[in-house]
Amino acid sequence: MVKFALCMDCHKDVHGGQFSKAPYFDHCEKCHSETSFHKSAMTLTLHQKTNFKLTGGHVAVACIDCHKPIGEKGPVRYHFEDLSCTQCHQDPHRGEFAERMAKGREHDTGCSVCHSTKAWKDLAAFNHSSTTFELKGAHQSVTCLECHRPPNMERTLKNVNYKQAPTKCEECHENIHGPQFVRKGSGVTLCADCHTDVKWRPANFDHEKTIFSLKGAHENVRCKLCHATFQDVNGKSVLFYKPTPTACSACHGNMLKSTAA
Ligand code: HEC
Ligand code: HEC
Ligand code: HEC
Ligand code: HEC
Ligand code: HEC
Ligand code: HEC
Numbered sequence: 453m454v455k456f457a458l459c460m461d462c463h464k465d466v467h468g469g470q471f472s473k474a475p476y477f478d479h480c481e482k483c484h485s486e487t488s489f490h491k492s493a494m495t496l497t498l499h500q501k502t503n504f505k506l507t508g509g510h511v512a513v514a515c516i517d518c519h520k521p522i523g524e525k526g527p528v529r530y531h532f533e534d535l536s537c538t539q540c541h542q543d544p545h546r547g548e549f550a551e552r553m554a555k556g557r558e559h560d561t562g563c564s565v566c567h568s569t570k571a572w573k574d575l576a577a578f579n580h581s582s583t584t585f586e587l588k589g590a591h592q593s594v595t596c597l598e599c600h601r602p603p604n605m606e607r608t609l610k611n612v613n614y615k616q617a618p619t620k621c622e623e624c625h626e627n628i629h630g631p632q633f634v635r636k637g638s639g640v641t642l643c644a645d646c647h648t649d650v651k652w653r654p655a656n657f658d659h660e661k662t663i664f665s666l667k668g669a670h671e672n673v674r675c676k677l678c679h680a681t682f683q684d685v686n687g688k689s690v691l692f693y694k695p696t697p698t699a700c701s702a703c704h705g706n707m708l709k710s711t712a713a
């Protein structure tokens with residue numbers, strides 16, 4: 453080989469050997485020309501051929517924000533041991549999602565199980581159905597903050613402890629029925645006994661399981677024609693379904709009783 457054939461014969465490698473292997477083999481001219489070392493041929497297009505494509509918000513990030521000097525006086529870092537998001541970004545979630553991130557699929561691990569490079573608010577990769585609480589029915593249009601309460605007086609989701617969100621209806625919704633539907637023994641009213649998350653219509657409630665069947669003449673009679681007993685519970689007027697008389701005569705008088713008999 454002719455002496456002085458390589459740029460390196462005369463110029464010091466300022467990159468600390470980072471480009472000594474394939475595909476560069478310290479050929480400075482792969483990235484530089486004789487015009488200036490401060491310009492490199494490493495354009496965005498070429499960057500997309502590296503192990504790290506610049507996507508989303510990363511396209512607009514200045515080179516130096518990712519490529520910083522190693523240590524105090526070392527060369528600028530162009531190779532990273534690990535290309536995961538945490539190489540450059542701190543986990544603001546205090547490790548809350550460690551388990552979920554570890555379980556992510558092959559190309560979808562770490563922070564990417566929820567985030568993309570578009571913007572931190574883009575959570576398209578996160579599916580709420582993968583939590584213990586699926587968002588369906590009316591809950592689909594509820595904002596995150598209504599269920600995930602931030603600490604102190606904050607108004608963002610930043611410091612939310614997601615695992616603290618209650619999962620039972622009665623932990624989030626106020627019981628408007630007073631004590632009448634309290635489950636014996638537990639002291640709790642289980643909303644899901646009668647309600648679903650679609651509407652407050654008592655879809656799970658089956659009148660046929662009460663002591664009074666509505667079959668026949670009463671099938672289309674409006675609830676409030678039989679249930680109209682209100683009582684005061686802690687200053688609020690509550691409709692009580694029990695007791696409601698069951699004897700025909702209590703509601704129809706003796707006339708009907710005799711015809712029905
Ligand atoms: C025979 C020795 C020699 C070789 C080989 C050589 N250069 Fe140079 N180069 C110099 C000298 C001497 C200077 C002027 C002194 C200086 O600025 O360092 C210079 C200057 C430069 C400059 C301007 C420096 C600046 O700061 O702007 C660039 C860019 C450069 N060379 C690039 C290259 C590249 C790329 C190669 C390989 C294709 C190369 N050189 C090969 C000796 C060499
Ligand atoms: C894979 C591409 C690549 C290769 C190969 C490469 N460089 Fe660079 N080099 C860069 C980039 C990118 C910069 C930063 C350019 C800028 O300032 O915007 C840079 C900056 C420089 C600078 C100026 C910054 C400083 O720290 O002083 C010098 C001098 C330099 N390179 C020398 C070399 C020499 C000598 C070689 C061959 C041994 C070489 N480079 C090989 C990409 C490369
Ligand atoms: C968002 C962060 C980020 C930005 C912005 C960025 N890079 Fe990179 N760059 C990386 C990562 C990560 C790698 C891959 C490192 C690896 O393979 O170990 C890389 C690789 C490189 C390499 C080495 C290529 C190779 O084949 O080994 C060079 C040179 C480089 N970048 C230059 C630049 C230049 C010049 C810019 C600005 C135009 C830039 N980078 C912008 C993160 C970034
Ligand atoms: C090599 C370093 C590096 C790696 C690896 C990296 N980033 Fe970044 N990223 C940056 C830098 C630097 C910025 C700009 C400064 C900032 O916003 O923190 C940035 C910005 C962002 C932004 C903000 C975009 C905006 O405009 O709001 C998002 C979102 C992002 N990165 C997501 C990710 C995700 C997701 C990963 C993993 C798949 C990742 N980053 C990996 C360095 C990196
Ligand atoms: C289980 C899903 C999930 C995972 C995994 C996750 N995040 Fe988040 N992250 C969120 C949610 C939800 C928000 C709040 C978004 C909003 O404010 O709209 C958020 C917000 C952020 C924000 C913006 C915080 C702010 O200032 O408002 C950053 C930065 C962030 N995450 C980084 C990370 C990093 C880094 C990782 C990986 C270590 C990660 N996240 C993993 C769900 C996740
Ligand atoms: C109707 C209430 C409700 C709404 C609305 C809601 N969540 Fe949740 N979320 C929950 C409940 C309940 C859990 C489960 C808590 C547990 O596992 O103990 C949960 C869990 C989570 C988790 C934790 C996942 C994990 O790995 O543990 C994240 C992240 C999350 N929600 C983000 C969001 C985001 C982002 C939104 C808005 C798009 C949102 N949630 C809207 C109730 C809700």
Ligand code: HEC
Pocket residue numbers: 590591594598599617618619620621622623624625643644647648649650651652
């Ligand atoms: C983590 C808290 C949380 C849990 C658990 C929860 N909800 Fe909700 N739900 C909300 C919030 C917040 C809203 C929206 C505000 C509101 O309408 O009260 C909502 C709205 C609703 C609505 C729509 C109300 C309307 O007027 O449109 C229904 C119906 C409902 N929830 C039923 C249920 C049922 C049934 C369960 C149990 C299976 C349940 N919710 C569990 C927080 C929760």
Ligand code: HEC
Pocket residue numbers: 621622625626627628629633641642643644645646647652653654657675
């Ligand atoms: C034993 C059955 C039962 C249980 C348990 C039950 N509900 Fe109801 N709920 C009803 C019935 C019946 C209605 C009246 C429906 C109607 O008038 O169409 C109703 C109506 C409602 C309404 C709508 C009131 C209105 O004025 O429109 C809300 C809100 C409600 N329930 C919340 C709850 C909550 C919260 C819980 C759990 C703490 C709960 N319910 C438990 C049977 C039940």
Ligand code: HEC
Pocket residue numbers: 654659662663664666670673674675676677678679693694695696697698
């Ligand atoms: C023809 C009269 C009649 C009509 C119409 C009627 N009910 Fe009833 N309902 C009763 C009687 C009688 C009882 C039994 C009361 C008791 O056990 O003391 C009862 C019991 C109930 C209970 C108490 C269940 C329990 O065991 O705690 C609920 C809740 C209830 N009805 C809801 C409704 C709703 C909702 C409607 C309308 C869809 C309705 N009822 C229509 C007569 C009626």
Ligand code: HEC
Pocket residue numbers: 669670673677678696697698699700701702703704708712
């Ligand atoms: C808790 C009150 C209540 C009880 C108990 C009750 N009913 Fe009724 N019943 C009603 C109401 C309210 C209507 C609807 C009346 C209306 O639409 O004007 C009705 C309607 C009827 C009708 C239809 C009448 C018409 O004009 O179409 C018949 C038949 C009837 N009841 C028979 C009975 C018999 C038989 C019993 C006893 C097994 C009985 N009811 C018990 C409240 C009750």
